[in-house]
Amino acid sequence: GAGVSQTPSNKVTEKGKYVELRCDPISGHTALYWYRQSLGQGPEFLIYFQGTGAADDSGLPNDRFFAVRPEGSVSTLKIQRTERGDSAVYLCASSRDRGETQYFGPGTRLLVL
């Protein structure tokens, strides 16, 4: 079946703007994860959903970042008042259940000017 998909693949925005990044997990996967990856670094955990609920959001850097997964499938990562330091690749992953192998999407490259 289809893998994890993310849209848009690239996003350029201006400082202070609001952005939404979408993740479509593999069908039937109950767990969904968001990561942020800066150049030359490993992915940094942001938030993990089990079903519709955020089971662990301890990686969100501040209250400008928020994520939802209202129906337990598609998830949206929302960033308010973007800053240049938010520029990174935002990766989404899903797994059949918590703790199982994570399958990653190609990421959304966010550039904040």
Added chain:
Amino acid sequence: LAKTTQPISMDSYEGQEVNITCSHNNIATNDYITWYQQFPSQGPRFIIQGYKTKVTNEVASLFIPADRKSSTLSLPRVSLSDTAVYYCLVGALTGGFKTIFGAGTRLFVKA
């Protein structure tokens, strides 16, 4: 969560066996060891996972000594297409699951 330490980079030649060792001195009893591979402009891809001793699949082997304080990913007969970043992770498969990636090992395979 157990912290992992890996070499920053490694070079190899086509056809050679490559072994990448990861240290995880504080690994917990419930922790598994997982390795991911990442190519430029792609998300990480699962390679192999193990708990103890040795695990082998169609792409790699994972060696874990009895004390589990380290693990070694072995890639047999690498090719140019194995040039990538390899990440070692440790974490429990039950309960809360927060994945911590380190900086990874950049493997460069030369012709």
